[in-house]
Amino acid sequence: MLERTDSPTGTVVSLHIHGDTSGIAMIHLNELHLVAGKGIEQDRRYFDRSNHKTGRPYRRQVTLVERETIAEHAAVLGLPSIPPGVVRSNIETEGASLGNWLGQDVQIGTAVVRFYEKRTPCGQMDAICSGLRTLMKNGRQGVLAEVIQSGIVRVGDVVALRERGNCQ
Numbered sequence: 001m002l003e004r005t006d007s008p009t010g011t012v013v014s015l016h017i018h019g020d021t022s023g024i025a026m027i028h029l030n031e032l033h034l035v036a037g038k039g040i041e042q043d044r045r046y047f048d049r050s051n052h053k054t055g056r057p058y059r060r061q062v063t064l065v066e067r068e069t070i071a072e073h074a075a076v077l078g079l080p081s082i083p084p085g086v087v088r089s090n091i092e093t094e095g096a097s098l099g100n101w102l103g104q105d106v107q108i109g110t111a112v113v114r115f116y117e118k119r120t121p122c123g124q125m126d127a128i129c130s131g132l133r134t135l136m137k138n139g140r141q142g143v144l145a146e147v148i149q150s151g152i153v154r155v156g157d158v159v160a161l162r163e164r165g166n167c168q
Contacts, residue, residue: 010096010159012108013067014084017043023124026085031154034062034111034147040090057146062113064098065089065142073135086128089119089142093159098143107162111151115143 016026017040033041038048039061049058065087074082084092091108101115121136 008096008161010066010093010098012091012153012155012157012159013094014092015153015155016085016088016090016092018045018088020044026088028085031109031152032090034108034113034151034153036147036150037061039147043090059116059146060144061147062091062145063089063119063142064091064093064115064145065119066096066098067092067094069140069142073132073140076135077129077131079129082128082132087132087136087141088122088124091153091159096159098159099139101161102143105148105162106145106159108159109151109153109157111147111153112149112162113145114148115145117144118142119144 015029015032017029017032019025019027022045029042035041035047037057039046041047046061050056051058067084070082070087070092074080098115099118102118103115105112105114118139119136119141121133121141123133125133125136125141
């Protein structure tokens with residue numbers, strides 16, 4: 001089983017976007033193009049979405065989850081594993097506790113995102129395996145982020161806390 005650490009860094013292990021049709025499997029990619037204030041350029045279903053009432057961009061632009069958490073859920077459910085992309089997150093990581101970074105700016109590849117909230121599981125999680133949605137409650141399904149600085153994220157990139165105002 002994967003082991004999570006309290007390291008100030010982690011690693012991107014898989015990347016995914018939504019298909020054009022609701023409910024189909026996530027599409028695996030080797031890199032994502034993140035655009036400030038808009039999200040993932042390749043994700044046509046969610047890119048550049050705005051709140052129809054306020055006209056402001058949605059903050060939910062990127063979702064992230066730890067492979068360690070996914071492995072823990074699989075073990076509890078008696079599954080050998082839950083494959084990458086199945087829990088419908090854009091970026092899956094290893095090595096860091098993402099939930100501990102809420103409110104922080106995080107560098108991923110050349111992009112910077114701000115973690116603002118823990119994800120809440122939807123009913124599709126029980127379609128993967130009965131009981132998965134319950135296991136994912138209380139912040140056990142990763143985090144939501146908004147893109148602060150445009151850039152490219154690739155499999156293998158470092159995920160690291162970044163002090164605000166720290167330019168590169």
